[in-house]
Amino acid sequence: xxxxxxxxxxxxxLARLAVSDDQASxxxxxxxxxLDMVDQLQSVDTEGVVPLAxxxxxxxxxxxxxxxxxNQRDNFQRCAPAVEEGLYLVPRVVE
Amino acid sequence: MHDKTVTQLAAALKSxxxxxxxxxxxxxxxxxxxxxxxxSFITVTAEQALNQxxxxxxxxxxxxxxxxxxxxxALKDIFCTHGVKTTCGSKMLDNFxxxxxxxxxxxxxxxxxxxxxxxxxxxxxxxxxxxxxxFGAVKNPWxxxxxxxxxxxxxxxxxxxxxxxxxxGTDTGGSIRQPAAFCGITGLKPTYGRVSRYGIIAYASSLxxxxxxxxxxxxxxxxxNVIAGHDVRDSTSVARGVxxxxxxxxAPLSGLKIGLPKEYxxxxxxxxxxxxxxxxxxxxxxxxxxxxxxxxxxxxxxxPAYYVIAPxxxxxxxxxxxxxxxxxxxDAPADLIDLYTRSxxxxxxxxxxRRILIGTxxxxxxxxxxxxxxxxxxxxxxxxxxxxxxxxxxxLMGPASPTxxxxxxxxxxxxxxYLQDIYTIAVNLAGIPGISVPAGFAGGRPIxxxxxxxxxxxxxxxxxxxxxxxxxxxxxxxxxxxxxxx
Numbered sequence: 001x002x003x004x005x006x007x008x009x010x011x012x013x014l015a016r017l018a019v020s021d022d023q024a025s026x027x028x029x030x031x032x033x034x035l036d037m038v039d040q041l042q043s044v045d046t047e048g049v050v051p052l053a054x055x056x057x058x059x060x061x062x063x064x065x066x067x068x069x070x071n072q073r074d075n076f077q078r079c080a081p082a083v084e085e086g087l088y089l090v091p092r093v094v095e
Numbered sequence: 096m097h098d099k100t101v102t103q104l105a106a107a108l109k110s111x112x113x114x115x116x117x118x119x120x121x122x123x124x125x126x127x128x129x130x131x132x133x134x135s136f137i138t139v140t141a142e143q144a145l146n147q148x149x150x151x152x153x154x155x156x157x158x159x160x161x162x163x164x165x166x167x168x169a170l171k172d173i174f175c176t177h178g179v180k181t182t183c184g185s186k187m188l189d190n191f192x193x194x195x196x197x198x199x200x201x202x203x204x205x206x207x208x209x210x211x212x213x214x215x216x217x218x219x220x221x222x223x224x225x226x227x228x229x230f231g232a233v234k235n236p237w238x239x240x241x242x243x244x245x246x247x248x249x250x251x252x253x254x255x256x257x258x259x260x261x262x263x264g265t266d267t268g269g270s271i272r273q274p275a276a277f278c279g280i281t282g283l284k285p286t287y288g289r290v291s292r293y294g295i296i297a298y299a300s301s302l303x304x305x306x307x308x309x310x311x312x313x314x315x316x317x318x319x320n321v322i323a324g325h326d327v328r329d330s331t332s333v334a335r336g337v338x339x340x341x342x343x344x345x346a347p348l349s350g351l352k353i354g355l356p357k358e359y360x361x362x363x364x365x366x367x368x369x370x371x372x373x374x375x376x377x378x379x380x381x382x383x384x385x386x387x388x389x390x391x392x393x394x395x396x397x398x399p400a401y402y403v404i405a406p407x408x409x410x411x412x413x414x415x416x417x418x419x420x421x422x423x424x425x426d427a428p429a430d431l432i433d434l435y436t437r438s439x440x441x442x443x444x445x446x447x448x449r450r451i452l453i454g455t456x457x458x459x460x461x462x463x464x465x466x467x468x469x470x471x472x473x474x475x476x477x478x479x480x481x482x483x484x485x486x487x488x489x490x491l492m493g494p495a496s497p498t499x500x501x502x503x504x505x506x507x508x509x510x511x512x513y514l515q516d517i518y519t520i521a522v523n524l525a526g527i528p529g530i531s532v533p534a535g536f537a538g539g540r541p542i543x544x545x546x547x548x549x550x551x552x553x554x555x556x557x558x559x560x561x562x563x564x565x566x567x568x569x570x571x572x573x574x575x576x577x578x579x580x581x
Contacts, residue, residue: 003456011455015410016417016432017448018440031453033510038399038457041469044476051471052478054301054331055287055526056550061330075194081424088419091430 003032096121097257098573101166101314104260108155108165115155115165119148119209122167126211126258129576132239135253137172137230138180139212147209154207163317164207169262171250172213173220174200174305175294183296184216184228184246187422187442197294198326199263199305206321211259215249218444219413220267220298222246223515224506225274227446232503235278236576237540241500244274250308251278257577261309261318265295267302268401269495269519272531275308276495276543279533281560281570282308283315286550287526288333290319291326299408300331302401302523311570312532312560316340319553335551343554344561349383351559352488358394359493359518368494371535371542376492378566379559389488391480396473397521398513403457403470404524409447410454416442449509478525485549490559494518495531495543522547530556533569541572 008027012019019027073086082089096118099107108115123141130136144167151165175181175193177200182188196204203210217227225233225248233248235241236256243252247264251274254262264271266284275282283306290305297303307318320341325334353376360369376386418424418438425441428434443451457466484491497517506512522529527550534544544563548556564570 007456008452011452011459014459015414015451015455016435016439017443017451018436019448019452023448027449027452030449030509031456033508034402034449034453034513037510037513038403038466038470040399041396041403041473042465044393044396044469044473046469046472046476049472049475051468052475053471055474055478055524056333058288058331058333063327063330072194076420079191079194079421081418081421090419091428091434093431 003028003035097125097577099260100310101163101260101317102311104166105163115148115151115209116145118165119144119167119211122211122259129256129258132234133236133252133256134231134233135215135249135256135258136169136212137182137184137215137249140179140210144209144211151207151209161206163321165209167209167211167259168203169211169214169250169253169259170200171216171247171262171264173216173265173296174263175296176200176210176213179213181213181296182229183220184218184230185442185444185447186229187416189229189423191421195294198291198328199322200294202322214253214262217246217248218447219296219409220246220265220270221409221446221450223269223273223512224501225249226503227444229444234503235500235540236574237279238500239576240502241540242277242503244277244500246270247308248274251275251280251282254278254280254308254310255574257573261307261314263305264308265303265305266523267298267405268523269516271306271308272495272519272529272543272545273516275531277500277541279541279572279574280308280310281312281315281530281532282306283319283530283553283556284522284528285319285323285553286528288331289528289551289553290322291329291332293326293328297412299405300412301408302405304523311564312530312557313341313344315530316344316557316561338554340554340557343558346558347383348379348559348562351379351384351490353379353384353386354389354484354488354491355386356391356394356484356491356493357388358391363497363517364494365498365537367537368498368542371537372492372494372544375534375544375563378563382562382566387488389484389491391484391521393473393477393480394521397477397524398517400470400473400477400524401520402453402513403466404474406450406454407458407467408454410451410458413447413451446509474524477521481525481527482549489555491547493545495545499537499540499542518545526550528553528556530560532560532563533572535569
């Protein structure tokens with residue numbers, strides 16, 4: 001599947017990643033080469049094969065619905081770029 | 096002291112030949128003298144290490160020291176360490192002080208080992224050469240113009256240069272075994288789920304696995320004894336008993352059935368690497384093993400499948416770096432979207448951006464089934480190849496990498512770099528364990544023999560690797576750099 005500039009811009013938008021015009025053209029070249037390599041998968045017959053998401057074919061364990069963690073807000077917010085009164089600060093989103 | 100293995104150092108500490116403080120000071124001094132050249136550490140925690148050494152010495156004096164108490168180690172900078180900078184090789188986390196310890200770190204601390212610091216790595220573990228680190232490339236102590244391998248290249252180089260007796264790495268597509276091979280040390284990737292991933296910064300969650308990197312299989316067995324086991328904080332860790340991996344190291348190999356995958360000896364394999372691997376297999380025959388050719392027919396599709404699955408998982412895992420709760424934040428964001436997009440653009444390096452974009456694209460509407468679902472189906476076929484092979488043989492053997500370490504800056508094209516992992520990557524897709532042991536040299540650069548086993552066959556792999564190291568001395572060779580520069 002050929003990759004176009006619009007695909008890279010769409011992926012960058014979905015990934016919330018700023019990409020300049022110069023960078024976008026470089027990524028089109030790189031990603032096209034990677035997808036050319038990945039396209040070899042299309043030649044494998046996978047009719048009836050169940051996708052393998054976990055290498056041990058395990059399913060997610062459930063635990064008892066109990067509170068096990070204590071509140072460590074102050075501890076975790078020490079590594080935040082901007083906090084005030086226990087809240088994370090971001091640019092205004094509601095006028 | 097730096098010529099001894101972990102096993103020998105533990106015996107010397109026990110006999111009182113030297114104290115842990117003396118041992119720790121010796122390695123810290125070597126790091127200070129040599130790491131300006133190698134760049135194998137991102138952070139050195141000298142004061143904390145000496146304090147831990149004193150605690151270990153006191154515990155020994157009181158008769159409370161465990162087998163590895165007082166042994167200095169290093170941790171790849173992907174393991175969260177409480178109160179210590181944990182960068183994952185990225186500008187994004189250059190200012191991140193982890194608020195908790197990874198389970199592996201907790202277990203190593205509880206065993207009384209001492210962390211000398213955090214080793215350099217490819218950013219977010221994405222790379223095969225350690226050239227993608229925000230903190231600069233690591234050099235290979237065997238040849239300073241060569242890469243040490245990636246992404247655990249800092250750990251591998253530090254062990255090879257005798258700056259630390261052992262280190263922890265992680266392996267998502269070969270990132271323990273390939274740098275171990277390039278640097279002439281022993282590296283074990285355990286079965287997926289054997290070691291907790293809690294507190295290890297995630298790259299590709301269904302592939303990542305932590306493991307030990309050391310000078311010998313025996314050392315790896317001691318370290319795996321400490322870090323293996325179920326962890327309720329990691330729902331992907333396996334609730335299964337942990338054997339004593341040192342107990343079976345000396346089991347005889349007579350009757351061992353070795354399979355050589357024919358796909359691992361084809362085009363692209365350096366003739367000197369092939370020669371070294373075949374010579375190693377002859378050693379096993381002399382120890383009583385039998386050898387036969389086997390086939391892993393979907394080997395060719397492992398790299399394409401990996402470069403769908405790993406970037407897809409990475410694009411999801413790396414969405415947490417948004418400049419809000421931790422990590423790099425851009426200056427004066429105009430609005431929330433500007434905050435996200437610019438923080439991420441400034442914080443991530445080129446290879447990380449490439450994988451986020453490829454992962455996001457393959458997971459997006461219209462492409463998901465053609466790429467992601469298809470890759471997961473091929474993944475099952477790859478795993479089945481291994482399971483079929485292990486019906487007939489006990490272990491598989493082959494090269495860890497198609498070539499010895501290549502020159503720094505030699506591989507500009509991402510796809511050519513990706514092909515370096517051709518013999519390691521399928522192992523992660525299948526979740527089986529693998530170990531690389533030193534098996535020769537080409538042009539002065541080490542060659543690694545890779546040994547693979549079925550799920551949870553770590554004890555057998557360590558036994559098979561240890562017996563090779565009892566019969567050969569490749570693992571005892573040291574780079575001249577280890578003596579000349581420290």
